[in-house]
Amino acid sequence: MKRICALVLTVLLGFLTCSAHAQGKVFFKEEGRSAGAVNAVELNGITYVDVQRTARKLGAQVEMFAASKQAKITAKGFFAILTASLDEIIVNGKPRPIKGEVTVQGSQLMAPVEVFLLPSFQLAVDKQITFEDNTFVVERRFNVELTNTVLNEQENLLLFDTHKAVAFETSQPNAHTVLVTLKDVILKRDFHQRLHTPYISSVSLRQSRNNAEMKVILGASGKTWSFTPQGNRLVFRVAAQDGAPQLPSVPVTAVKAEPNPLAISAVDPLTPSVLEEDEFEEMVLEGAPAPAVQTPAAPAESAPAETVPVVPAVVTPVIKAEPHPLAVSANHKKMRIVVDPGHGGKDPGATRSKYREKDWNLAVGKELAKLLQKGNFEVKITRDTDTFIALSDRSKIANNFKADLFVSVHVNATKNTQAHGFQVYFRSEKATDKEAAATAALENEATQYEEVHYNFVDALLQSMAKNEYINESSKLAGYVKNAVYKQPGIGIAVDQKNAIRQANFYVLKGVQSPAILVEMGFISSPKDRAKLSQSAVQKKMAQGIYNGIVDYAKQEGWIN
Numbered sequence: 001m002k003r004i005c006a007l008v009l010t011v012l013l014g015f016l017t018c019s020a021h022a023q024g025k026v027f028f029k030e031e032g033r034s035a036g037a038v039n040a041v042e043l044n045g046i047t048y049v050d051v052q053r054t055a056r057k058l059g060a061q062v063e064m065f066a067a068s069k070q071a072k073i074t075a076k077g078f079f080a081i082l083t084a085s086l087d088e089i090i091v092n093g094k095p096r097p098i099k100g101e102v103t104v105q106g107s108q109l110m111a112p113v114e115v116f117l118l119p120s121f122q123l124a125v126d127k128q129i130t131f132e133d134n135t136f137v138v139e140r141r142f143n144v145e146l147t148n149t150v151l152n153e154q155e156n157l158l159l160f161d162t163h164k165a166v167a168f169e170t171s172q173p174n175a176h177t178v179l180v181t182l183k184d185v186i187l188k189r190d191f192h193q194r195l196h197t198p199y200i201s202s203v204s205l206r207q208s209r210n211n212a213e214m215k216v217i218l219g220a221s222g223k224t225w226s227f228t229p230q231g232n233r234l235v236f237r238v239a240a241q242d243g244a245p246q247l248p249s250v251p252v253t254a255v256k257a258e259p260n261p262l263a264i265s266a267v268d269p270l271t272p273s274v275l276e277e278d279e280f281e282e283m284v285l286e287g288a289p290a291p292a293v294q295t296p297a298a299p300a301e302s303a304p305a306e307t308v309p310v311v312p313a314v315v316t317p318v319i320k321a322e323p324h325p326l327a328v329s330a331n332h333k334k335m336r337i338v339v340d341p342g343h344g345g346k347d348p349g350a351t352r353s354k355y356r357e358k359d360w361n362l363a364v365g366k367e368l369a370k371l372l373q374k375g376n377f378e379v380k381i382t383r384d385t386d387t388f389i390a391l392s393d394r395s396k397i398a399n400n401f402k403a404d405l406f407v408s409v410h411v412n413a414t415k416n417t418q419a420h421g422f423q424v425y426f427r428s429e430k431a432t433d434k435e436a437a438a439t440a441a442l443e444n445e446a447t448q449y450e451e452v453h454y455n456f457v458d459a460l461l462q463s464m465a466k467n468e469y470i471n472e473s474s475k476l477a478g479y480v481k482n483a484v485y486k487q488p489g490i491g492i493a494v495d496q497k498n499a500i501r502q503a504n505f506y507v508l509k510g511v512q513s514p515a516i517l518v519e520m521g522f523i524s525s526p527k528d529r530a531k532l533s534q535s536a537v538q539k540k541m542a543q544g545i546y547n548g549i550v551d552y553a554k555q556e557g558w559i560n
């Protein structure tokens, strides 16, 4: 017995001392009801949750990429890329810092809770999500809420809080029935209650597609009624006579529906006037998908300012008339090029055995920068040592430098060891190239991985290439592909049909120069690995890319 106690104590102490990594659960409460739990862990005072389960429970889709320790969360008009050991995630193509690094526990990718509280995520899953007491509290993304009923001897009031201006229609089909339609709103909860007061016999309030329908059955003394907006409130009043509603002095906002102390019970003393939680009906949307919130005036409790992306369901290709780069950068004579060796520091990129992508990217990137400098270009390299540079900082470097070209250097990876070869990516829009769209539609694991890999670096390209530069980027990609193909001494396949790939997910915006992303080969391919690990091959690779850039610069009139 003693021994068991000692053992228990040891375990307890062990648990306490390990509390920095305390395993646990985070719970879900949806519309007031318990809705399960996911694995959670506390690291440095930050609560982390299992990315896959949490995203699914909250109504988003998730793809997991074990090889790259990444997850892609998607929901209507929203995507986020999470990468292990980075304290930065990509939200709708933009890097965004988070408080702690995404981490792996066992086979699960764990992320700080804050990821699931992003306003853009809440909008995409059409839910209002808060986190309190170790619990995700999930509500409809409502903009109308019945907050209080005031039942007194002179009148009965139903008080609604609204988060936007609400249009409504009222009608009275018969002496006892009042119908109110609130247009284009989402109710926090449906509500049905027999009040049995002299004024109101019953109230029913329910979501019906984009509208909320209220039906009030008047009581025997309910002779007159009104429905009036008052600031952020709507007040339904029933009385024996006309008159202004006598609003309670207590602020109604956030007050739970509770009986007014003056509530009459003379008529039916047994009737509970408390609105019981379990009286609420389940949300029924009549088969229709949850209606989209029409840009609600941000609810007071909605989290910090974040621009909510308005993502059109159908992306119309926009290739605008293209200003010649010379026209844009007339204020400097030498072409400015940013060389960006991918990854670095704590982010190794793809790895196989002792080889790390970041090392090859750096070797080739430095060599390329050296060649460009000699070749009379102005060059900036985002890193020339093995250091971690956040995506946002890479784009800042390029933007401050006012780059005319941006070249990011990477190595591909996939589970399929047969996949190999050199590729160049440039940003484009889905519909601009049917062939590329079809290629991307192949839903095998390899292309999925590429997709995430691309998405990840995409954020950085996104901030660097405007729609106008699609054609420039595509030209540059072509020159680089051809030059690498012609360069002797590399020994990595350049597939003439498939070596140029388009980014095909998101509308380009905020971009400041033509940009390409070079995948020098596949670290996962024994063939490519044998080549890319040789410093002689790395030099030839840099030479090939350099030659392509020179061809492009000549074509564009930067050099003779």
Ligand SMILES: [Zn+2]
Pocket: 342, 343, 349, 350, 357, 410, 411
């Ligand atoms: Zn990479």
